[in-house]
Amino acid sequence: MEDAIALVAKTAGAADVPAALAAYQEERSTEALKLQSAARNRMRWFEDVARYTRLEPWQFTYSLLTGSQRIGHANLKLRDPGFVADVEARLAARHRAAPPRPPMFLPFELRGMTLENRIVVSPMAQYSAEEGVPNDWHLVHLGARATGGAGLVFTEMTCVSPEGRISPGCTGLWNEAQREAWRRIAGFVHGASRAKLCLQLGHSGRKGSTQRGWEEEDRPLPAGNWPTMAPSPLPYLDGISPPPREMTRADMDLVIAQFVASARYGLEAGFDMLEVHMAHGYLLASFLSPLTNMRQDRYGGDIAGRLRFPLELLAAVRAAWPDRPLSVRVSSSDWAPGGLTEDELLAAARALKAEGADLLDLSSGQTVPWQKPVYGRMWQTPFSDLVRNVVGIPTIAVGNIYEADHANTIVAAGRADLCALARPHLADPAWTLRAAAEQHWSGQWWPPQYRSAQRQLERNLERAAQMTGAV
Ligand SMILES: Cc1cc2nc3c(=O)[nH]c(=O)nc-3n(C[C@H](O)[C@H](O)[C@H](O)COP(=O)(O)O)c2cc1C
Secondary structure (H helix, E strand, O other): OOOHHHHHHHHHOOOHHHHHHHHHHHHHHHHHHHHHHHHHHHHHHHHHHHHHHOOHHHHHHHHHOOOOOOOOHHHHHOOOOOHHHHHOOOOOOOOOOOOOOHHHHHOEEEEEEEEEEEEEOOOOOOOOEOOOOOHHHHHHHHHHHHOOOEEEEEEEEEEEOOHOOOOOOOOEEEOHHHHHHHHHHHHHHHHHOOOOEEEEEEHHHHHEEEEEEOOOOOEOOOOOOOOEEEOOOOOOOOOOOOEEEOOOOHHHHHHHHHHHHHHHHHHOOOEEEEEEOOOOOOOOHHHHOOOOOOOOOOOOOOOHHHHHHHHHHHHHHHHHHOOOOOOOOOOOOOOOOOOHHHHHHHHHHHHHOOOOEEEEEEEEEOOOOOOOOHHHHHHHHHHHHHHHHHHOOEEEEEOOOHHHHHHHHHHOOOOOOOOEEEEHHHHHOOOHHHHHHHOOOOOOOOOOOHHHHHEEEEEEHHHHHHHOOOO
């Protein structure tokens, strides 16, 4: 019906019919893509229904009703307030949280760490460090987001060695000066907020020695390059990036030792959690993907071979980081022909879990420049749903999650334990505080310095909602 209405609106009385049809096509093609995506989610839900049979009946029902990702928590509440109230009460009871609340405000426990809510500030490179030392920019950036209410704040990919940096502006954790700078930031976050702080550790591999994100991303530095290494000597950008050196066993030992040393510095600096970055085409990711790992030895070949080095490294990091939560970020798909398959993703998730990962953070892509991702709202959440419900490990969903309703629905349906938001937090460090005010949730902790804003924001948001008829 909407298509028909749009067609009439564009063509009725139009002098130039081909132009009117083109305008119609332009307007409706996005809608068609959205419908196709919803249909795909819906089809997958029914095809994979066995994966949801472990959910309790009320959560199974919730997952079914929201399975297309078109109907969310708020919409379901309009249709059946009693059902949603029941779901919120059961979720609160499951997590020993009283009173019932919007699901994004449920606490979350992992290996002795308790998060206030399910919102995560996703890792975001700031390209603003010198010699790998985080500075006032990082203190203010991370501090503002911690006081902004998210339960967990990630550092950007922090590199384990100078050669492991993406750009000269990346943060690092390979010496004591860097450790002390991070200790100051962790001290602020812990003193001024209730957020926990996660250190993301990574090595850039063949995507290193490149320009800052806002310059010519992924392109080599015009001067001052350093040699890169990777599982196989394939350049990232053909004819543009210098080919990396194929790693030897000695290189692998060195990188493991560097990750372990950085993890130890991380403990001393006071981080609550650690994430090993195995996504986005960086060093460890390029072992996992069949598009970037052409090795003929035991570190290449099938998924077991491609996992061998990342798993060895994870085991060493786990030993150096024994008591606090450990996460791994992976690229769930390469979005390119011949890339990582779904079965391989599941095999990797099982192996990472067995090697000591407490949590998996399901991102995707950036393995090869010719990737063709299918973007949309919550576009990577199906990977989190798959891994969480098939492998049985807590997960983080990330990617175009930007409304409180998205987060509420993802958590309540059991598609992820945590929701990471990156770009929304760049524009609004206090995204979580605002979401709490919007939903009249007074249990959210606000910095005492900011509390006078809370009531005013709640009132103003309520007034705005009344004006638009949403209340
Ligand atoms: C400026 C910027 C820098 C990023 N840097 C990192 C990073 O250091 N490590 C990482 O794993 N992902 C990084 N990402 C990816 C985000 O963590 C996130 O996965 C992605 O932006 C999708 O989330 P969004 O749709 O909420 O932005 C970065 C994203 C942005 C926008």
